[in-house]
Amino acid sequence: MTLSYAPARVGMTLADVDTPALLIDLDAYERNLNKMQSFADGAGLQLRPHAKTHKCAVIAGQQMALGAVGVCCQKVSEAEALVYAGVNDVFVSNEVIGAPKLERLAAMAKLARVSVCVDDADNVDDLSRVADRYGVALDVLVEIDVGAGRCGVATAEQAAKLARQVTAATGLRFQGLQAYQGAAQHIRAHDARRAAIEQAATQVVNTRRRLEDEGLDCEIISGAGTGTFAFEAQSGVYTELQCGSYIFMDADYGRNRTETGGYFHDFENSLFVLTTVMSNSRPGVAVVDAGLKAVSVDSGLPLVHGMESVAYVGVSDEHGQLDTTRADERVRLGDKLKLIPGHCDPTVNLYDWYVGYRRDRVESVWPIVARGALL
Amino acid sequence: MTLSYAPARVGMTLADVDTPALLIDLDAYERNLNKMQSFADGAGLQLRPHAKTHKCAVIAGQQMALGAVGVCCQKVSEAEALVYAGVNDVFVSNEVIGAPKLERLAAMAKLARVSVCVDDADNVDDLSRVADRYGVALDVLVEIDVGAGRCGVATAEQAAKLARQVTAATGLRFQGLQAYQGAAQHIRAHDARRAAIEQAATQVVNTRRRLEDEGLDCEIISGAGTGTFAFEAQSGVYTELQCGSYIFMDADYGRNRTETGGYFHDFENSLFVLTTVMSNSRPGVAVVDAGLKAVSVDSGLPLVHGMESVAYVGVSDEHGQLDTTRADERVRLGDKLKLIPGHCDPTVNLYDWYVGYRRDRVESVWPIVARGALL
Numbered sequence: 001m002t003l004s005y006a007p008a009r010v011g012m013t014l015a016d017v018d019t020p021a022l023l024i025d026l027d028a029y030e031r032n033l034n035k036m037q038s039f040a041d042g043a044g045l046q047l048r049p050h051a052k053t054h055k056c057a058v059i060a061g062q063q064m065a066l067g068a069v070g071v072c073c074q075k076v077s078e079a080e081a082l083v084y085a086g087v088n089d090v091f092v093s094n095e096v097i098g099a100p101k102l103e104r105l106a107a108m109a110k111l112a113r114v115s116v117c118v119d120d121a122d123n124v125d126d127l128s129r130v131a132d133r134y135g136v137a138l139d140v141l142v143e144i145d146v147g148a149g150r151c152g153v154a155t156a157e158q159a160a161k162l163a164r165q166v167t168a169a170t171g172l173r174f175q176g177l178q179a180y181q182g183a184a185q186h187i188r189a190h191d192a193r194r195a196a197i198e199q200a201a202t203q204v205v206n207t208r209r210r211l212e213d214e215g216l217d218c219e220i221i222s223g224a225g226t227g228t229f230a231f232e233a234q235s236g237v238y239t240e241l242q243c244g245s246y247i248f249m250d251a252d253y254g255r256n257r258t259e260t261g262g263y264f265h266d267f268e269n270s271l272f273v274l275t276t277v278m279s280n281s282r283p284g285v286a287v288v289d290a291g292l293k294a295v296s297v298d299s300g301l302p303l304v305h306g307m308e309s310v311a312y313v314g315v316s317d318e319h320g321q322l323d324t325t326r327a328d329e330r331v332r333l334g335d336k337l338k339l340i341p342g343h344c345d346p347t348v349n350l351y352d353w354y355v356g357y358r359r360d361r362v363e364s365v366w367p368i369v370a371r372g373a374l375l
Numbered sequence: 376m377t378l379s380y381a382p383a384r385v386g387m388t389l390a391d392v393d394t395p396a397l398l399i400d401l402d403a404y405e406r407n408l409n410k411m412q413s414f415a416d417g418a419g420l421q422l423r424p425h426a427k428t429h430k431c432a433v434i435a436g437q438q439m440a441l442g443a444v445g446v447c448c449q450k451v452s453e454a455e456a457l458v459y460a461g462v463n464d465v466f467v468s469n470e471v472i473g474a475p476k477l478e479r480l481a482a483m484a485k486l487a488r489v490s491v492c493v494d495d496a497d498n499v500d501d502l503s504r505v506a507d508r509y510g511v512a513l514d515v516l517v518e519i520d521v522g523a524g525r526c527g528v529a530t531a532e533q534a535a536k537l538a539r540q541v542t543a544a545t546g547l548r549f550q551g552l553q554a555y556q557g558a559a560q561h562i563r564a565h566d567a568r569r570a571a572i573e574q575a576a577t578q579v580v581n582t583r584r585r586l587e588d589e590g591l592d593c594e595i596i597s598g599a600g601t602g603t604f605a606f607e608a609q610s611g612v613y614t615e616l617q618c619g620s621y622i623f624m625d626a627d628y629g630r631n632r633t634e635t636g637g638y639f640h641d642f643e644n645s646l647f648v649l650t651t652v653m654s655n656s657r658p659g660v661a662v663v664d665a666g667l668k669a670v671s672v673d674s675g676l677p678l679v680h681g682m683e684s685v686a687y688v689g690v691s692d693e694h695g696q697l698d699t700t701r702a703d704e705r706v707r708l709g710d711k712l713k714l715i716p717g718h719c720d721p722t723v724n725l726y727d728w729y730v731g732y733r734r735d736r737v738e739s740v741w742p743i744v745a746r747g748a749l750l
Contacts, residue, residue: 003456005750018475020749052692074693081378094693097653097664097709100393119656120708150694151654151662158656182691278472279526281494281533287526289472292721294749298667298690315673316557317427317720318449318469319525333495334472345692346667350724352747372727372746374395374669375380 004352006365007274014360019276019336020294022351022368026358028270029247035267036229036246037066043233048072048091048222050244053345055370056354057085059247064089070113072222072242073370076101081370083112091115093178093222093242095123095143095151101375102126106134115139117178119153124165124172131171140166141178141222144207146200148182156203156210163216176218179204180242185227186252186299190259197231204237226267227256250344252299272305272338273347274355275320280333284325286310288337291318295339296346305338312339379727381740389735394651394711395669397726397743401733403645404622410642411604411621412441418608423447423466423597425619428720430745431729432460434622439464445488447597447617448745451476456745458487466490468553468597468617470498470518470526476750477501481509490514492553494528499540499547506546515541516553516597519582521575523557531578531585538591551593554579555617560602561627561674565634572606579612601642602631625719627674647680647713648722649730650695655708659700661685663712666693670714671721680713687714 007021014023040047049063051071060071060082070089073079079090088111095117096105108114109131118124118140131138142162145152153159159177166174184196200223208218219239224232226245232238245253248271256264275290295302297315304310309328314321320339324331331337341347352371356364382396389398415422424438426446435446435457445464448454454465464487471480471491483489484506493499493515506513517537520527528534534552541549559571575598583593597615599607601624607613620628623646631639650665670677672690679685684703689696695714699706706712716722727746731739 003452003459003744003748005452007750018473018750077378077380084378095653097651098393119654122708145657148691149660149689150691150696151656153656276472278470279494281526281528282520285524292671292673292718293724293747296667297673314524316523316525321525333497343667349668350747351749369378372668372725373378374726375382375393 006353008355008362008365010362010365012362014274014357014362015336017274017355017362019274020290021274021355022348022353023272023274023338024354024356025270025272026356026363028268032247032267032270033062033066036243037068040241041067045233045238046240048240048242049247050093050242051082051370052078053244053348054247055081055348055368055373056366057082057087057369058366060087075373075375076104076108077373077375078370079114080104080108081373083108085369087112089113091222093117093180095119097123102130106130106136106138109136109138110134113139115141115175117141117143117151118162118166119143119151121162121165124162124169128169128171136171138172139175140172141175141220142166143178144203146179146181146203147184147196148180150182152178156207159207160210160214160216163211164214167216174216176220176222177204177207178222180223180225181228182225185225186256188255188257190257193228193256194231197228197235201232201235201237226253245344248344251303251340251342269305269340271341271344273302273341275337275339277331277333277335277337280331284323286322286324286331288320288322289318290320290339291316293317293350295341296343296350298346299343302339302341305340307337381728383730383737383740385737385740387737389649389732389737390711392649392730392737394649395665396649396730397723397728398647398649398713399729399731400645400647401731401738403643407622407642407645408437408441411618412443415616416442420608420613421615423615423617424622425468425617426457426745427453428619428723429622430456430723430743430748431741432457432462432744433741435462450748450750451479451483452748452750453745454489455479455483456748458483460744462487464488466597468492468555470494472498477505481505481511481513484509484511484513488514490516490550492516492518492526493537493541494518494526496537496540499537499544503544503546511546513547514550515547516550516595517541518553519578521554521556521578522559522571523555525557527553531582534582535585535589535591538586539589542591549591551595551597552579552582553597555598555600556603557600560600561631563630563632565632568603568631569606572603572610576607576610576612601628620719623719626678626715626717644680644715646716646719648677648716650712650714652706652708652710652712655706659698661697661699661706663695663697664693665695665714666691668692668725670716671718671725673721674718677714677716680715682712
């Protein structure tokens with residue numbers, strides 16, 4: 001229903017792209033894609049990238065072409081947008097509550113392999129009933145809370161009870177455990193991040209053992225994010241990595257530290273907000289056209305890419321304020337700058353289009369089909 | 376290009392609305408509309424509400440039907456979305472930089488009265504050229520920075536120079552001054568807010584006098600927001616109020632104080648995010664389905680409407696965490712709660728639809744036509 005102009009056309013130069021626009025440096029992005037898939041392959045793990053990061057069927061397709069077994073989604077409508085575009089294996093790595101969403105989840109299983117999380121017995125009953133009504137089978141993972149303090153059951157006993165219920169229910173197939181430690185992704189210190197995942201892995205092992213005691217096999221143990229995937233892989237417990245942000249990175253991930261104390265740089269910043277200087281009538285200040293509605297600030301303000309002497313210091317709804325008092329080069333009205341978003345996922349959700357480029361030439365204009373998919 | 380299901384149908388009860396959904400309490404909203412228009416009428420001022428808050432042609436139409444002279448927009452594409460839906464007077468209360476936007480601004484002036492701000496001489500030349508090429512007249516206000524530290528010139532001298540240039544240019548009509556003190560809107564203390572606007576008004580008076588000395592009349596002095604409009608009105612200087620948030624309010628405006636030290640309550644909260652409890656497997660915690668992508672947290676976390684004993688204490692991309700340890704009533708899986716957003720404008724920008732209701736019945740499902748209008 002919304003007017004949604006694409007800010008660019010394939011073939012134009014970056015200088016002609018209207019702003020604010022969400023850019024992908026395609027070379028860096030492709031290196032990121034390949035690097036994570038190679039890592040998963042080398043570790044003998046399945047990669048199921050989280051599509052909540054990109055919300056784009058083209059990107060999901062590229063990830064699967066490289067070897068990903070499917071994608072994760074966080075909302076039923078997000079999964080629908082991708083399935084309708086041809087993605088054939090989606091894991092809603094979240095609980096699905098309420099009749100409208102359950103109906104759509106089951107209907108979607110006629111088009112694709114669909115899996116989902118549970119942490120509640122009544123919800124298992126609801127899922128079984130709706131799967132039966134549509135004549136489909138839903139794959140189910142029991143979610144355990146491994147420290148994120150969000151969804152998921154707290155004890156192995158609760159997990160075993162739900163797994164038994166799922167196994168006994170018609171229309172459902174018990175697949176294993178969802179064990180994502182979301183709170184660990186942005187712990188800055190390497191050792192503390194590793195410790196958080198070791199603790200999560202211990203909890204997974206205990207839960208898995210409890211299930212095995214009852215003859216319940218966990219074919220899949222799914223989890224891990226861009227901040228911790230190496231630790232989940234090392235644990236020997238997880239079978240599937242669900243990293244999302246690695247394709248783009250952001251300023252917040254860039255503040256994580258490596259083992260030797262340096263900044264985390266396994267992956268490259270490939271996502272930028274292109275913005276224009278729209279006012280510079282006062283010395284030392286430049287105002288750009290990317291504010292709160294163009295770059296999410298929940299994890300801090302954006303950085304100005306390639307201009308370390310210029311800082312983005314203030315944000316309002318439609319404006320960003322740059323401090324240019326220490327700028328090495330003059331910032332002029334109409335100049336276009338690249339911002340590195342503080343947090344990639346909610347920034348992507350503000351846009352309808354990606355503008356992909358190589359060197360200074362636009363090569364792709366991809367729709368963000370699941371932008372705003374809240375339901 | 377995005378999938379955009381409406382979360383409700385007219386006639387259903389709120390209990391059946393899918394979540395997260397953006398709700399308008401229509402009774403409260405209409406009282407807010409009428410109250411601000413009555414205030415402006417009583418003060419003998421024009422009301423030109425800011426449409427960056429609502430981004431909705433239906434709401435713009437209702438504001439103008441009550442007496443508003445037009446609306447403000449903050450982006451050319453936002454103005455286009457409204458003009459294409461029939462709004463015939465839009466003020467882009469912002470600088471418009473770069474050829475693609477200038478072309479569209481001028482083209483739009485064939486469909487509606489279009490006004491715009493300037494703070495740069497080259498930009499005035501660009502506007503004049505493009506207006507001539509389209510054979511239209513653009514109304515122009517010179518923006519002065521009255522304390523927001525964003526766009527706008529700093530001195531009366533600069534303002535006079537630009538006003539002379541606009542007056543001399545073909546295709547442009549000098550209308551007056553844009554003098555919005557955005558930084559004052561959320562100053563908590565009543566006296567400090569008043570002082571900030573008194574200072575802004577003094578600056579406006581000095582600038583206006585400087586222009587009058589050169590025979591340049593300011594027909595319009597435009598400014599004011601929901602936090603300060605009474606002060607701009609009292610100043611006797613402003614001719615036009617451009618408040619936006621008054622129609623909805625939010626948690627952040629609710630923290631402003633009145634003259635007697637109470638909380639600001641001239642307008643009612645009419646905007647809510649309806650959310651569902653999607654996990655409550657651990658005591659004292661309930662997880663709702665409205666996170667960062669459903670409610671903007673730039674000005675703080677949302678409040679839980681009508682449940683003072685329950686606090687929204689944590690947010691991640693798709694989840695909100697409620698502390699229910701002190702809850703007066705039990706919070707159950709599947710319960711639907713109303714959240715008061717921390718900041719209305721960027722929250723609205725996350726949705727494609729408003730669900731308007733009276734008592735517990737859905738009465739309207741309005742498209743947010745300028746959602747995501749960044750260009």
